[in-house]
Amino acid sequence: MTTSPRWRSVLTPAAMAAALAAAALASGGTVYADDHATPHPPYPSKPVHPAHAPQPAHPAKPGHPDKPMHPVKPEQPGKPMHPVKPESPAKPVHPEKPVKPEYPAKPVHPEKPVKPEYPAKPVKPVKPEYPAKPVKPEYPAKPVHPAKPVYPAKPVKPEYPAKPVKPEYPAKPVYPAKPVKPEYPAKPVYPAKPVKPEYPAKPEYPAKPVYPAKPVYPAKPVKPEYPAKPAYPEKPAYPAKPVKPEYPAKPAYPEKPAKPEYPAKPEYPAKPAYPAKPAKPEYPAKPAYPAKPAKPEYPAKPAYPEKPAKPEYPAKPAYPAKPAKPEYPAKPAHPEKPAYPAKPAKPEYPSKPAHPEKPAKPDYPSKPAHPAKPDYPSKPAHPAKPEKPDYPSKPAHPEKPAKPDYPSKPAHPDKPSHPDKPSHPDKPSHPEKPDHPSKPTHTKHHDKDQW
Numbered sequence: 001m002t003t004s005p006r007w008r009s010v011l012t013p014a015a016m017a018a019a020l021a022a023a024a025l026a027s028g029g030t031v032y033a034d035d036h037a038t039p040h041p042p043y044p045s046k047p048v049h050p051a052h053a054p055q056p057a058h059p060a061k062p063g064h065p066d067k068p069m070h071p072v073k074p075e076q077p078g079k080p081m082h083p084v085k086p087e088s089p090a091k092p093v094h095p096e097k098p099v100k101p102e103y104p105a106k107p108v109h110p111e112k113p114v115k116p117e118y119p120a121k122p123v124k125p126v127k128p129e130y131p132a133k134p135v136k137p138e139y140p141a142k143p144v145h146p147a148k149p150v151y152p153a154k155p156v157k158p159e160y161p162a163k164p165v166k167p168e169y170p171a172k173p174v175y176p177a178k179p180v181k182p183e184y185p186a187k188p189v190y191p192a193k194p195v196k197p198e199y200p201a202k203p204e205y206p207a208k209p210v211y212p213a214k215p216v217y218p219a220k221p222v223k224p225e226y227p228a229k230p231a232y233p234e235k236p237a238y239p240a241k242p243v244k245p246e247y248p249a250k251p252a253y254p255e256k257p258a259k260p261e262y263p264a265k266p267e268y269p270a271k272p273a274y275p276a277k278p279a280k281p282e283y284p285a286k287p288a289y290p291a292k293p294a295k296p297e298y299p300a301k302p303a304y305p306e307k308p309a310k311p312e313y314p315a316k317p318a319y320p321a322k323p324a325k326p327e328y329p330a331k332p333a334h335p336e337k338p339a340y341p342a343k344p345a346k347p348e349y350p351s352k353p354a355h356p357e358k359p360a361k362p363d364y365p366s367k368p369a370h371p372a373k374p375d376y377p378s379k380p381a382h383p384a385k386p387e388k389p390d391y392p393s394k395p396a397h398p399e400k401p402a403k404p405d406y407p408s409k410p411a412h413p414d415k416p417s418h419p420d421k422p423s424h425p426d427k428p429s430h431p432e433k434p435d436h437p438s439k440p441t442h443t444k445h446h447d448k449d450q451w
Contacts, residue, residue, distance in 0.1 A: 134305035155282035285400015304419015
């Protein structure tokens with residue numbers, strides 16, 4: 001008996017010898033059938049991972065309250081005038097460009113041949129006209145808002161007194177050097193580990209049984225021929241394009257004259273010192289924000305006129321009936337699977353040999369005593385910190401002027417309501433499709449080693 005390539009690597013030398021002995025007794029017909037044996041059916045797939053539990057939706061985030069309006073920023077003082085820029089020297093006169101030579105006349109191109117007429121396209125059915133859309137109702141005009149009141153000027157900010165100068169600290173004292181660390185004695189050598197004992201050989205399993213030959217599948221029925229496609233009218237031949245005439249040689253362009261040098265740039269006068277910035281004026285006190293008026297309710301939407309009905313399209317032509325699918329011959333029954341021989345009892349393994357005892361760990365030499373730490377000199381006392389001078393008192397801020405009241409917003413005009421959307425007409429039903437004959441079930445090849 002010869003083994004298939006799938007099981008050749010798994011069998012031990014003893015199993016191979018037993019298989020060859022059995023092959024000598026077997027007939028020639030069985031040997032040929034063994035090579036084309038069906039492999040094992042595939043293993044069952046892993047169970048599907050359970051789906052995750054649905055997560056709850058996030059709570060709605062509250063919106064931020066509206067910010068109050070900022071007061072008007074005071075105008076910045078005007079910037080000083082820049083010094084007058086000195087005049088640049090006059091640009092030198094550029095020499096005239098050479099005259100471009102005249103090109104010879106372009107040859108006349110021959111006329112293009114007339115394109116032949118194609119056969120007329122078939123006339124498409126006229127699309128039905130849709131009725132006109134209804135006119136949208138006019139909305140009332142938006143009301144004009146009243147003018148915003150003028151904000152009062154902000155008060156001038158008072159000047160702050162200068163900060164007092166910080167006193168200098170005395171220098172840090174120098175520390176003495178650290179003592180040297182003593183050397184440790186050498187580490188002792190650890191003894192070698194004992195050798196691991198050998199385990200007994202694994203027992204041999206019996207040979208796998210032979211599967212019967214696969215039955216021959218009957219021939220498939222011939223597919224019926226479809227009717228021939230109608231021929232299109234022949235396209236007329238396009239006449240040949242005329243040859244393009246050659247252009248005469250281009251004349252040489254004269255050389256450009258050299259660019260003259262510009263005179264040296266004059267030195268700019270020194271920039272004048274920038275005047276000091278004016279003091280920032282004090283801002284007036286922020287007025288209290290007036291309460292928001294209640295939002296008016298929207299009026300009802302005006303009724304929208306009904307949409308006209310969509311015209312009906314002509315009926316779709318019926319498709320020709322498909323030819324009936326021929327019946328496949330009945331599939332032959334597979335022979336019964338041979339009974340698998342009983343598995344031999346697993347032999348007991350001999351008792352595990354005891355490991356030799358580990359050698360005792362040698363004692364390490366005692367650590368040398370650390371030398372006595374020398375007495376460090378006492379830390380010098382830091383000089384007393386000078387007292388910090390008191391800051392001058394801050395001037396009080398002037399009171400901000402009261403914010404004027406804004407005029408109330410005008411009420412919104414009545415908004416017309418939108419008309420209801422008309423319902424769509426019923427769609428014509430499609431013709432029913434003919435039922436397809438059922439397909440025969442195919443046997444999938446699980447392994448290519450049998451071929």
